Amino acid sequence: MCIAIPGKIISILNENTATVDIGGIKRKVNLDLIGGADRSLIGKYALVHVGYAISLISDEESEEILKLLRDLMDPS
Amino acid sequence: MENIEQKLISRINEHAAPIRIMHVCGTHERTISKYAIRDIISKDVQLLSGPGCPVCVTPAEDIDFAISLAKSGKVIASFGDMMRVPGTRGSLFDARSDGYDIRMVYSIDDAVKIAKDNPTLDIVFFGIGFETTAPANAAALLREVPENFSMLTSHKLMPPAMEILTEDTIVDGFLAPGHVSTIIGTYPYNSVSERGFPIVVTGFEVLDVLLGIAMVQNQIESGRSCVENAYSRCVNVEGNLKAQEMMYLVFKKIDSKWRGIGMIEKSGLALKKEFEQFDAVNVYADIYEKAQHEKKVSDIDNNQNEMWEGCICAEILTARAQPAQCPLFGKRCSPKNPVGPCMVSLEGTCYNWYKYTHNKGI
Ligand code: SF4
Numbered sequence: 001m002c003i004a005i006p007g008k009i010i011s012i013l014n015e016n017t018a019t020v021d022i023g024g025i026k027r028k029v030n031l032d033l034i035g036g037a038d039r040s041l042i043g044k045y046a047l048v049h050v051g052y053a054i055s056l057i058s059d060e061e062s063e064e065i066l067k068l069l070r071d072l073m074d075p076s
Numbered sequence: 077m078e079n080i081e082q083k084l085i086s087r088i089n090e091h092a093a094p095i096r097i098m099h100v101c102g103t104h105e106r107t108i109s110k111y112a113i114r115d116i117i118s119k120d121v122q123l124l125s126g127p128g129c130p131v132c133v134t135p136a137e138d139i140d141f142a143i144s145l146a147k148s149g150k151v152i153a154s155f156g157d158m159m160r161v162p163g164t165r166g167s168l169f170d171a172r173s174d175g176y177d178i179r180m181v182y183s184i185d186d187a188v189k190i191a192k193d194n195p196t197l198d199i200v201f202f203g204i205g206f207e208t209t210a211p212a213n214a215a216a217l218l219r220e221v222p223e224n225f226s227m228l229t230s231h232k233l234m235p236p237a238m239e240i241l242t243e244d245t246i247v248d249g250f251l252a253p254g255h256v257s258t259i260i261g262t263y264p265y266n267s268v269s270e271r272g273f274p275i276v277v278t279g280f281e282v283l284d285v286l287l288g289i290a291m292v293q294n295q296i297e298s299g300r301s302c303v304e305n306a307y308s309r310c311v312n313v314e315g316n317l318k319a320q321e322m323m324y325l326v327f328k329k330i331d332s333k334w335r336g337i338g339m340i341e342k343s344g345l346a347l348k349k350e351f352e353q354f355d356a357v358n359v360y361a362d363i364y365e366k367a368q369h370e371k372k373v374s375d376i377d378n379n380q381n382e383m384w385e386g387c388i389c390a391e392i393l394t395a396r397a398q399p400a401q402c403p404l405f406g407k408r409c410s411p412k413n414p415v416g417p418c419m420v421s422l423e424g425t426c427y428n429w430y431k432y433t434h435n436k437g438i
Binding site: 032052069 | 258
């Protein structure tokens, strides 16, 4: 139920709807929960759940994970 | 990343001491079962499955009410996962086989569309799910919804359930659910970590889960208990404030019943008074009262956990038992013929154990 899938925002359809690309499949997604549509969102990745974008995904993913790993492996 | 996964497995195994880590998310169970994470890490590090499957914890009486509505001519729009979960007298799917109008939807927006396209029909959307799903349903109600649309609300909130689990179950730390946390942030878990339980919010890749386990283990080793975030690409401390705002414009917290667990204070959501014209309990008060009355009568032959005889879902949902301990598991109960809610849902623990470990000699 809580499954959410990352999709890339590829176009804005109206004030609260965008098209996202989820693994090659295009879907309409509602953007109300991330503050509505804005052209600056194009190209960004959003987590999509029951037809709604529930958050944007930050690009710094791997760096964050690497930092946590470093802390864990080498706490000094 | 494979190399990193290997390093994490080694780290977990080198530091292995008997600990019990609980996750509370069906999607975590899926990753753990699918990639056999329990088999690749030391047996000392036990991974427990908590009540992370919304359809599994939806009380039978809510399903019964949905069926009563269908029987009195309303159209029920429900997420697919909910369809086969048995109430006290069958499931929505059974009701559909009996000819009642029950439609599967992917989103509340589909249900609203059905209502708009069919002004002569009364559409009731079965709103279930944790904090991940509730804001989307709130957002839809904040837009224009037609008069023939209403919602049967059975949303649940995760942190209060985790607090209860710290009292009822032997557990040393938690993996907190990544997508619930996307909405609520990490701070609501402080109430749990302050009780002495390490918590790590994590995502759903194998790497995320392994990292979460290692971080919980690390907190336990160093005698700390705090909330850490291993899913910062989607989750921050305060969560999605816009989503929270919309959620609490529409819903209010209420004491709520979890199937298999019982009443938990402030662990559910109900529609606020301003939205009562969309609240199925209010709009169809007569049918609700009748369903409640019938429930009291049938309670006599149903146990308090609302599970079928022999089904130990109540224990499974609180990690006091594992599916293999259920005498019906893999015999009378399988995904094709599910007996209890934990076998019905794709997120149910029994379902995942059956799908990924049954018949593999585990
Ligand atoms: S195997 Fe089936 S009957 Fe047993 S606890 Fe799981 S769902 Fe219930």
